[in-house]
Amino acid sequence: MTTSKQRSLAMWTLTAVVLTPAAFAADTIPVTEANFAHAETARNYNNWSKLGANEGIAHMKQLPPRGTAAPTVQMNDDTLYSVVITEVVDGQVNFSIPASDVYMAVQVVTEGGHGQHYIVGEGDYQLPVETEFAFLIYRTGTEKGLDAARLAQSKISDDSFKFGTYTPQNYNFAEVEQWTAKLTAETRGEVFEYTFPRLSKDVTDRHQWNLENANGWGGSSPEVNVANKYTNSIMLDGNSCLTTTFDNPESKYFTSVTAYDQARYLIEGVNHISSHSWQMNADDTVTVSFNCGADAINNIDTLGQDFTFTMRYYGVSQKVLDGQVSPEKTVQ
Missing domain, CATH: 2.60.120.600 (Domain of unknown function DUF1214, C-terminal domain)
Incomplete structure (x- = not known):
């Protein structure tokens, strides 16, 4: 059942997501090679928070917007998104995937940008998360058309989530965008493969990890x-x-x-x-x-x-x- 907390994003007017230098205080956290993945993640959490994902499930009812109006770089064009930002309780996140006749998966992304879990199929799940907050991406298949995907989205429950407590760290998001552009440009001349390590301890090459976040934040291992x-x-x-x-x-x-x-x-x-x-x-x-x-x-x-x-x-x-x-x- 759809609850009053859920947010329908049928009309995507994303002017609120556009970030300008004037919006940042002078004491913002500088972006470095060491913290870029965390900063890029905070930027994505923040963009989706502005779209309601910190208050209820933010349902995208259309395919993603084109160009930089999109809240996340390199969004997929083959499923609809529903996004949740929730506090992790006792080190775990609980969620359900409803029964449907289209593809549906949930990815649990940590504050470090790691897709710690990728779950496909109907069921109730209780999974550990290594950070204080989690970003859940429901991907709902459009193989039977948008109406079938929207019907499946409407069955997603938000009863298990703790909303409203996330506040992004004070990164200079204009600087994050500059880093993202620089890292993206670095990969234009070569075939690029993503590995998406599941946990922070699995990162063996910090620069490679930064490239992955810049080119396609929120991917799965x-x-x-x-x-x-x-x-x-x-x-x-x-x-x-x-x-x-x-x-x-x-x-x-x-x-x-x-x-x-x-x-x-x-x-x-x-x-x-x-x-x-x-x-x-x-x-x-x-x-x-x-x-x-x-x-x-x-x-x-x-x-x-x-x-x-x-x-x-x-x-x-x-x-x-x-x-x-x-x-x-x-x-x-």
């Missing part, structure tokens, strides 16, 4: 047949016809291909391609085209904008983890 794997292509020419052909990824749930602009935001008027509807080749491979015309197989038109594309494997297969499927490396 890959787990065969459960959680997802993400990879980014290099920056590609938006005025050239490009294609990539790859073996069927055989993701347990689905696979998607999404184009992003140079800052890793969705492009206005550009749609993703997914295994829910893509056309297979006769030899069980998949070809995705970019800017090759409406008649090209599985075409994504970036409308002249240079772009990267991200592969998302929902319930990643072992062969993808083993590197046997790599569309981002074979585009030409």
Whole structure:
């Protein structure tokens, strides 16, 4: 049942999320290599708090806004979001995933930016969290259309959450954005793979971890047949016809291909391609085209904008983890 706390974000007017230097006090915390992941996480918590996620479930009833109006960098374009910011009680967070006939998962993201848990499927869950607050991302599948996804969202309960107590640390969020832009630019010329360590103790390369947060905050640690794997292509020419052909990824749930602009935001008027509807080749491979015309197989038109594309494997297969499927490396 939907409660009075839940927030419906059917009309996304996100002017409140835009942050200006005048909004910051002089005593803000400077951003460093050591604290960037925490600061970027605080920025995301803060953006979603402005949208009501610190008071109730913030339901996104449409696909994400394009460009920097989005509250989070590189949002997926293949599910609807519902977001919760909750206090962790006795070291644990409790939540439920309702029964539905579409894909639904919950990711629990700590204040350090770690996707500590990724849970798929109906049930009641009680899980440990290593920080004082947690950010829960409900992803609801659109494979049966937006109305079916919205109906599934309406069944999410918020009775187990402790709302209203989160306050972000006083980072200079304008400086966080500058760091994010710098780190994102660093990866435009190379294929980028995310690892998303689950816990703070699992970070072995601080710079790599910062790159992951800058390019796609809130991603999951890959787990065969459960959680997802993400990879980014290099920056590609938006005025050239490009294609990539790859073996069927055989993701347990689905696979998607999404184009992003140079800052890793969705492009206005550009749609993703997914295994829910893509056309297979006769030899069980998949070809995705970019800017090759409406008649090209599985075409994504970036409308002249240079772009990267991200592969998302929902319930990643072992062969993808083993590197046997790599569309981002074979585009030409």
